[in-house]
Amino acid sequence: GENVEQHPSTLSVQEGDSAVIKCTYSDSASNYFPWYKQELGKGPQLIIDIRSNVGEKKDQRIAVTLNKTAKHFSLHITETQPEDSAVYFCAASRGGTGGFKTIFGAGTRLFVKA
């Protein structure tokens, strides 16, 4: 079946450094790739997303890149801050209709040390 692999499972960085999380997907029909941030005791919340017709998207300190040929996409966080500490999930989706489904990666726990 379809799956999404996410690496690393844990990432520790110093405040101000950059953090990169990488994902690969298997379903070539996937056309939407969201990234979610989950803080302790809360539900996941969307932080950035990218569609399959776009190679890169940036929103302030966060950027996502997509390589459709290689079926991988990455999250880049620059100038990390302690409040960036959380679990991050990548996901791959077939979009556009009511039958829309999302496959999630296993998550990356990011620690930002002050």
Added chain:
Amino acid sequence: NAGVTQTPKFQVLKTGQSMTLQCAQDMNHNSMYWYRQDPGMGLRLIYYSASEGTTDKGEVPNGYNVSRLNKREFSLRLESAAPSQTSVYFCASRDRGPYPYEQYFGPGTRLTVT
């Protein structure tokens, strides 16, 4: 505007007991989803409802049933709980239509089956 709400927040069941997890959204979304989250496994789809009156199985439906009561509410039922169903359960909703395909998550229900 509360978004997606879930009840209860915590529950402990004995093996064989039944219970229903409740979910409601006030965003007039068409699609609703139930996920379970286990350590190291990300979020896995249990059931989803593309629109009022329809439900479909996800990746891990065994041992669960769902009801789309109306457009706002989508409940998940465990008829005979098993220890393997110990997990954190998230409900999500999404509007049908053009980009973005963001899913909005509730705060979760932490279920322990002893």
